[in-house]
Amino acid sequence: DGGITQSPKYLFRKEGQNVTLSCEQNLNHDAMYWYRQDPGQGLRLIYYSQIVNDFQKGDIAEGYSVSREKKESFPLTVTSAQKNPTAFYLCAISIVRFTEAFFGQGTRLTVV
Amino acid sequence: GQQLNQSPQSMFIQEGEDVSMNCTSSSIFNTWLWYKQDPGEGPVLLIALYKAGELTSNGRLTAQFGITRKDSFLNISASIPSDVGIYFCAVSPMANQAGTALIFGKGTTLSVSS
Numbered sequence: 480d481g482g483i484t485q486s487p488k489y490l491f492r493k494e495g496q497n498v499t500l501s502c503e504q505n506l507n508h509d510a511m512y513w514y515r516q517d518p519g520q521g522l523r524l525i526y527y528s529q530i531v532n533d534f535q536k537g538d539i540a541e542g543y544s545v546s547r548e549k550k551e552s553f554p555l556t557v558t559s560a561q562k563n564p565t566a567f568y569l570c571a572i573s574i575v576r577f578t579e580a581f582f583g584q585g586t587r588l589t590v591v
Numbered sequence: 592g593q594q595l596n597q598s599p600q601s602m603f604i605q606e607g608e609d610v611s612m613n614c615t616s617s618s619i620f621n622t623w624l625w626y627k628q629d630p631g632e633g634p635v636l637l638i639a640l641y642k643a644g645e646l647t648s649n650g651r652l653t654a655q656f657g658i659t660r661k662d663s664f665l666n667i668s669a670s671i672p673s674d675v676g677i678y679f680c681a682v683s684p685m686a687n688q689a690g691t692a693l694i695f696g697k698g699t700t701l702s703v704s705s
Contacts, residue, residue: 485633512692519600521679521697522634537692569633578622578683580693582633 482506485570485583492564492590500555500586502570509573511553512580515539516567525568528553557588564590597680597696604670605704612699613664614680623656623663624681624693634679638665670703677701 484503492498502511510529514522524537528547542561547553557564567587571580597614604610614623622641626634638649640656640663647654653666667674677700681693 483633514695519697521597522695524692527692571633578691578693579624579636579639580681581636582626584633585631587631 483570483572483581483583485568485586487586488584490586490588492588494590495559497559498557498564498588500557500568500570500588502553502555502583503551504572505551506572506581507550508581509550510580511547512571512573513537513543513545513553513555514569514571516569516585522569525555564588595680595682595694595696597699599699600697601700601702603702603704606670606672608670610667610670610674610701611664612678613662614696615662616682617661619660620682620684621660622683623654624683625652625654625663625665626679626681626695628677628679628698630676634677637678667701670701672703672705675701675703 486501512527513525515525516522523539525539525543526534526537526545528534531547531550534545534547542558544556567585569585570583573580595614595616624639625637627637628634638647638654643656643660644658645656651668656663677698679698680696
């Protein structure tokens, strides 16, 4: 089954713990993105990557880290430095030649 | 940073009514996109617009790319309960350069009562 897979769907963590969100794709798309969604705030870009072993900060990268060791995978780590980590996190991909992005189903992170 | 102004922020309508929402920017963009997000899910691409003045339909949905390249609108005709969700406009910050990140509006939340 082709597509974008984000896991887990729901994630609970204690304050001060790092947590890693998974994003995997088997569509052979080059570009991958992480967005954060808060109620009424739209989608805000955290990080994006256009090729393996390279990534760029988005508008709200502080407190987050990523890696792109494989084309298929772009995990996002929410570190303890992120002041307000509770949010809905969305991973997206796009083909290099096109601008449309296609999204995974999201991970809802709750920090208690 | 660049921003999109999407309006209205929310809409409450009766089933069967038509809906119109729009998105404006102070900058010119060469691609406008419209997405729909169902509750608890990721956004799904509805319509992509690549040419100023372009009018594109997808079933009951119609979207237009403004002639000034600074705006776009989305119309939904004869709304049904499954139209409920958040509708986002989005643009690419670099002209026809893929792999750069989209800029999103803050969304229009649509509620439909039957």
